[in-house]
Amino acid sequence: MSRPLQAFIDSAALRRNLHRARELAPGCRVMAVIKSDGYGHGLLRVAEALRAADGFGIVRVEDAAAIRDSGYDGQILLLEGMYGADELGEIARVGAVVVLHHEEQLRMLERSPLHAPIRVWLKFDTGMHRIGFRPAEAARLIDRLTRLPGVHLDGAMSHLASADDPSDPSTAEQIACFASIELPPGCSRSLANSAGLVAWPDSRLDWVRPGIMLYGSSPLTGVAATVQGLAPVMRLRSQLIAVRPLKSGEAVGYGEAFRCPEDMMIGVVACGYGDGYPRHVPCGTPVWVDGRRVPLVGKVSMGMLSVDLRAAPQAGVGAPVELWGGHVHVDEIAAAAGTVSYELMCRVSASVPRVEGTGGD
């Protein structure tokens, strides 16, 4: 038997979450965001499960080619645009749509003779101040694009900085700013990420761009994913590889971060920070072991972590363990680690096999 750590990916849950996104944004086209290897779930597996999406958002032309070659014929949008003029041939071949967010990219288009037509979106900075043109530049940019033969402006987009917090006034300002940009007829608009889609109806427009909600994690701070009708997709599962009786006063693991308050059973799980489990979670972080939630104890090691088995006395070597998934939500672990679920899911090491299904109960 090989090392028992696996990331089960529930494609049916992905489809249900896409359905949920459509329910919440009726009449909008849905661009499923699957950058970073489908948020760590596996690019082509996710693209296959979400074939019913109207488009995919990614950041690598290689990924666009892989999705196209798998038989997908919808829209594929390169969210950061091209990084060099040498990518334009492949972008045209794949029929991907390219975001232009910087003067440099416009110059690439103006200088390189195009051998095939190319479709572009303009990205505007409405307040996030990461990438994008100033809204005041819109007319000038549109004029320049009109002069370029073979270049067609399909859409305009912007990105919300704080939509996860429904009380933050900057989102309404971003929505108003984006609405004030004048665009040629037929040009689509897109602003909403998952949080915008769920909590800001005025941000939905022509295309919504959900990412995190499709993977079953909450886009809103303080509102549980299950309450929003989202099903967990990834279940990170392993087994106990050791169960040991320790004596009162004995310390567990590096730095003696946990000392047994009494004689007790400690279990060791095959999963550590080398696999992508966050090292910084405190003692007490929940781990599901053989039907019970038990507290993690001591420091997480590279390939192992320890748990207090007092609440699961029946669990022996080989007992099933879930680090996150259906019993312990990934959002709980993210909160314990002081990060976001996005990071945890993306960081699951490439050496952890992705397996279709739920991995059982």
Ligand SMILES: *Cc1c(COP(=O)(O)O)cnc(C)c1O
């Ligand atoms: C990643 C990304 C999204 C998806 O955001 P979520 O918060 O995961 O819904 C949408 N738009 C752009 C431009 C992105 O980079």
